[in-house]
Amino acid sequence: MRRSIATVSLSGTLEEKLHAAAAAGFDGVEIFENDLVASPLPPREIRALADDLGLGIDLYQPFRDFEGVDDDLLEANLRRAEAKFALMLELGVDTLLVCSTTAQAASGDDARAAAHLHRLAETAAPYGVRIAYEALAWGRHVNDYQHSWRIVADADHPSLGVCLDSFHILSRRSDPAGIGDIPGEKIFYLQLADAPYMAMDLLQWSRHYRCFPGQGGFDLTAFTRHVLAAGYTGPLSLEVFNDVFRAADPHRTAADALRSLSVLEDALSREHQPGVTAGPQRPAVTLTRLPEPAHPAGYAFVEVAARPSTATWVRTVLAGLGFAHTRDHRSKPVELWAHGHTRILLSSTDPRLGHTWSDDTAVTALGVEVADPDRAAQRAEHLLAPALPRRRDPAETRLNAVAAPDGTALFFCPAPTDREETWLADFTAAPVHTPTHGGATPLTGIDHVGLFQPFDHFDEAALFYRSVLGLAPAESLELAAPDGLVRSRALTGPGGGPRIALSVSVLGRGAQADAAGGAQHIALACDDIFAAAQALREGGLAPLTIPDNYYADLAARTDLPPALRERMRADGVLYDRAGSGEFFHFYTPLLDSRLFFEVVQRTGGYDGYGAANTPVRMAAHRAEHTQ
Template sequence: MHTSIATVCLSGGLTQKLHACAAAGFDGVEIMDSDLTAAYESPEEIRALCARLGLRIEMFQPMRDVEGVDAETFADNLRRAEAKFEVMERLGAELLLLCSNVATATADDDELVAAQLAELADRAAARGIRIAYEALAWGRFVRDYRHAWRIVQLADRPNLGLCLDSFHILSLGLDPAPIEEIDGDRIFFLQLADAPEMELDVLSWSRHHRLFPGEGSFELPAFLGHVLRAGYRGPLSLEVFNDVFRQTDPVATARHAHRSLRWLADRAAVAGGWEQDRLEPLQPPRGVDFVEIAGEDLSDVDRLLQQLGFDFAGEHRSKRVRLWEAGEARIVLNEQHRGSEARLAGIGLRVDDAAAAVRRAGAIGASEAFRWTLEGEQRLRGVEAPDGTQFFWDDRAGRSWRDEFGGGERGAAGLRGWIDHVNVGAGWEHFDEAVLFATSVLGLTAETSSELPGPQGLVRSQVLRTPDGAVRLACNLAPPSAPEMPRHLAIRVEDAAATARLARARGLEFLPIPSNYYDDLEARFALGPERIGELRELGLLYDRDAHGSFVHFYTPTLGGVFLEIVERRGGYPGYGAANAPVRLAAQRG
């Protein structure tokens, strides 16, 4: 697989972008005309830099509004094109992107368009330059790739071909299957982008909301399969216009972009039955092995877990690490992080083949997480997510890391629980990358995202899970003006009310819930005075749908983490989303 990316995808100056592309592992780049114009380096210097970095200049882009015009305008367009050809020669670029005309001063005349493209191609051929004609989704008359292909055939020049862009095709709902009928040698270039489903004019949609493959709603593996079956063997290149990526660190964004291409190539290879570009198979997690909370002093978390009914399962034999258990729910407290407050640092996942999971993660560009271990201690292999959370895989059921802890008393308190879900969080600049990481590296499936009202604006929430619900990760994105949201883990128990009573008897103070919430709860569900009274007394929250009901409560926040105790009745699948505004307001105080 030969990978490429358009410089418009990244923030910064041109040389900074080129260094980021090379560091991420890209083979080539599309250089945007505006990036070169704003650079202080000459085309020759950019050419030399790309050579030193091992980057091939795949395409120079774009030229616009050239064809289908009157003779006087076309003559000026040829003059403009000759100037760009000279720049391309200095740059060492051999392929020019030509976008279909979007101006009003163009004619709906395929014969005229083809004749003018043929003349432009002849002039380019004299300089050894090829032209890739692209049908823009908002083109004045040419907006369908099939129409563009007919014009290219009519022009009949060997150095004139097509540029196919997934956004321009899929955003209009065009059928990509006929791509297979195009001569693959005449598909000069392929640009790839994903996008969310939106009710928006296509130009604004394209300019502000494109995403990297795997992050939107387009069926890109199928689209790529059609292009490859047509015989295309050129680069897989990304062209993603997105307001977030234009503001973020170009090195991180380039790595994110490259990972998305590796994911796409793998998905297309699996769907098409091709061996080339396949990664190790995904290792879907079978369950959560443990959750780790790290910080310098976690004595308050010790106290909180004891109040909730967890058992102290012992100290690690060589590290400042403690283990607490409640049935299948295991929480590791790691005090080897000096100067930091409590935070959710790691999650252990049970899989069938941990080594295969590590190999796949490395091939897709994830950074491996390392932990110091002594001889005889189990080494857990894992990777680091975009937000810094570390994920570890364990497939050794016969030899557990739990044996390295001693001095505790397992099963004494009697609380039986499971890890229901974990909130991993993500900054605004990493949200889409976090979703791609969870699907492409961890093997989770993304549910439909939702928006929850908070005291400082809407909070975007995305749940990622296994089909059986054994692993659920919730990723919340607060408005940019809001402070960073604390992470939390939810422990599922058989009786939330009983757990709350015991915790309160042990001195735990719950997150205070306003009385108005319970008045509204009675109006919504008609639970009756006795049930409402119990919920109000214990500070419990409640939700119900056609599948079942949900009872839960929250602990106070300690540092950057808090716990949630949940009880699911029937087949309730949600997370109490209707109660989120109350929780967010209470946590803000």
């Protein structure tokens, strides 16, 4: 299907928006009037630029407060419309979005509104312009798509149809099934926007918090299915008012936007069965089909970069938790630390040896085990994930990798088999095994990886992991850290697979993004939290100290036995409970303000991350940092 984006969804000047939309691969744009009014380019030059960029102009919008007025104002409104029709001729755009009126003085008489819209369509026809009438969710009289359709049907003019906008329909929790009652050829335009569910004024929600499909809480697959089933064949067009996107790099935003439509089309292509729902008049639409999602079974490895002065600390943590330095990469300064099938790569950022992706301590790469690495890479490529080049000698394994929005490398690794080591063959036995402390520790794998995101790329990151790996995002949470609010959102593979916890500073303020809140972490799973804490301690590193006040509060609000609480206190173990599930977890201190480890034990099907304890952890990291 044709893919479009409204210029209001992107930051910058109109010219910059058009370049960004074209670069991402959109077929067309909706021109938002304010962008045109503020542009120094005359309409004909805007059209020429769009032509040069291979973009159609699919819609001009919005035209407001037209219908239901008195006769004098109707004539003035028709003159106002004619000026826009003339402009549209120059722009080469044939559809005008007309929003249902919000004027206090407007009449609520449907027949009058229909008569006015008929006049408007009649006036538009000679210009070759079509009128797409949209029910704003906060329209004065018309705020529901079925109401707008009744008026359009009554007005009965070939140049008049409806515009459907998923936000206006789903924000009011209207049932989209009724879309099937509208003839496809009378749906003149389709605007798509997702949004997180929020209890707030519809207008404010719409103007500030819309996001791209797959980033919010609406079921846009079901919604769009209804529209296609009605026979709509026009563009899938994104109209997203979002405070962050308005201030972010438009090229990044446009790629994020196109990715959202690819995932939507892919999901629809897997469901859409034209034979079942098609009527005789149904035209064919072609939906983009992507390679299957990777659905990784788990982490093949997590790679950490550290400077030589801090790598020692990472080795102490790993050895303490029972990892052994078993291998070294053949050609790069990368150590492989293993604990059973759990693997952490430690890459040196020693400038003498050449650094990797970061100059600083950080989680730099995630390796996920997938059944078909080539297919996973192809899907990622279709989703505009930048492929990462690998400098390697010819004997090394080819591993597909792409860059996540925050620059983390995502590697698609085949699972090692009994006969074949795959990528592990690039690592040779380490000359000296670092001895592990504490013997066999109770680690069972990597529970999750926590990645603090750049402010502008939080929603983009959630969609990236969702679409590339097929992970399912949970609801966003807000946490009150000592230096400001932090937003957090976890993604999990259906039926297991890797867990990723994304977080971001709600205001993107410097102090917070730099301090404890902004750190990344690796959480290791275990089946005996106290044995793990003891092993770490015996290895020479004490778990992060949690204030006694936390345990006093825990005593007040839970019935945990005093002996257990005392043991938790001694080891800095925190606690959460949900239903019959329990969660015990401790942290290491913070390295370089950038990296820490967590060890977690889940029981009884606990499926969270102990988010309520995060502010306590952040304060404890901050306290040690400022000591």
